[in-house]
Amino acid sequence: MIRVLVVDDHALVRAALVHLLESADGIAVVGAAADGAEAVRLVTDPPVDGRPDVVLMDLSMPGMDGVTATRAVVAVDPACRVVALTSFDDQSRVLAMLDAGAVGYLVKDAKAEEILAAVRAASRGEAPLSLAASTAVVRARATRSTNPVLTVREQQVLDLLARGWSNSVIARELTISEATVKVHLTRVYQALSVSDRTAAVVRALQLGLVASPE
Numbered sequence: 091m092i093r094v095l096v097v098d099d100h101a102l103v104r105a106a107l108v109h110l111l112e113s114a115d116g117i118a119v120v121g122a123a124a125d126g127a128e129a130v131r132l133v134t135d136p137p138v139d140g141r142p143d144v145v146l147m148d149l150s151m152p153g154m155d156g157v158t159a160t161r162a163v164v165a166v167d168p169a170c171r172v173v174a175l176t177s178f179d180d181q182s183r184v185l186a187m188l189d190a191g192a193v194g195y196l197v198k199d200a201k202a203e204e205i206l207a208a209v210r211a212a213s214r215g216e217a218p219l220s221l222a223a224s225t226a227v228v229r230a231r232a233t234r235s236t237n238p239v240l241t242v243r244e245q246q247v248l249d250l251l252a253r254g255w256s257n258s259v260i261a262r263e264l265t266i267s268e269a270t271v272k273v274h275l276t277r278v279y280q281a282l283s284v285s286d287r288t289a290a291v292v293r294a295l296q297l298g299l300v301a302s303p304e
Contacts, residue, residue, distance in 0.1 A: 092213045093120045095142035097129040097159065098175070099151040103198070107146060107175075107205070114206050125151050126159025133163045133170060141167060144212045146205075147192065149176035149183060157190045164191030169269040171212040175205070193276050194218035215272040217279065238281035238297075245299070247274040252291050252300040 094111050096119060098104040104122050111117050120139040123129040126147075133141060145163060149156035160172045173194040174187040184195055196208050197220050208218035240248065243264070250260045257275070261268045279285060282293045294300045 092117045092144060092209060093140050093142045094118065094209060095121045095123065095129060095132055095145045097123045097126065097145060097151075097156070098148040099124050100148075103148075110202055110205065111209070117206070117209060126154030126156060126162075129159050130154070130162045130166065134166050142170060144209050145170060145172045146175045146209070147172050147187075149174055149187060157186045160187060160190040160192050164273075168273050169267065171215075171273075173208055173212050173218060175200075188280050191277070193273075196220045215269075215276065217276050217285075240278065240281055240299070244274050244278050244281070247271060248278050248290070248294055249300055251275070251278075251287060252294060 094117055096104055096107045096111065098107065101124070104124065108119050108122050111119050118139065120142050121132045121137050123132055129145065129147065133145070136142070145160075147156045147160055147163075151159075154162075156174060156176070160174070163170055163172055171194075172187075172192040173196060174184075174192045175196050175198060176183070177198045187195055194208055194212050194217050196205060196218065200208075200220060204220075211218040246264060247260060250263060255263070257268050257271045261271045264271075275287075275290075279290055282290050282297075284290045284293050291300070
């Protein structure tokens with residue numbers, strides 16, 4: 091069962107999302123928040139149904155916005171998968187959410203089946219992005235520095251990935267969970283503008299981010 095937290099300041103949108111998710115097989119809504127601060131509280135102090143696996147996060151909200159809330163949620167629970175759901179699709183907002191730790195981005199006019207597919211994909215460790223968001227990411231990444239900026243942990247994961255190590259072996263080496271390894275890999279893929287392990291290694295070698303395997 092995929093546990094989902096819905097975050098949106100518009101009551102009708104929030105109710106519609108809850109109804110959609112609760113009607114789907116294998117998905118349970120464990121909470122609904124009207125703002126970012128409430129979302130962080132529900133992840134920090136989860137309801138009796140458990141901490142959410144996936145958070146559908148609105149971007150534009152009064153008080154704590156989606157970017158700030160996403161950063162806080164991921165800090166509390168790195169395994170939590172945040173998917174941004176918003177009416178905006180401009181480059182800066184897409185990248186701000188992804189840089190904050192979101193693994194996916196959908197516009198609010200997405201079809202019901204697209205939203206459900208995104209939730210399921212996020213729970214599997216994938217990175218669902220709408221076509222508009224994907225285009226924005228590619229364009230914006232192209233305007234940034236040639237070499238992406240990775241955190242120390244992301245670089246460690248990338249180094250071990252380049253050695254051909256599996257997620258389970260990387261997890262043991264770094265004494266973290268496999269779920270956390272997947273989170274770091276998703277962010278590495280986003281930073282390198284790739285979608286899989288092989289492409290990540292090839293791109294990292296091209297940029298000199300990892301040493302060539304002996």
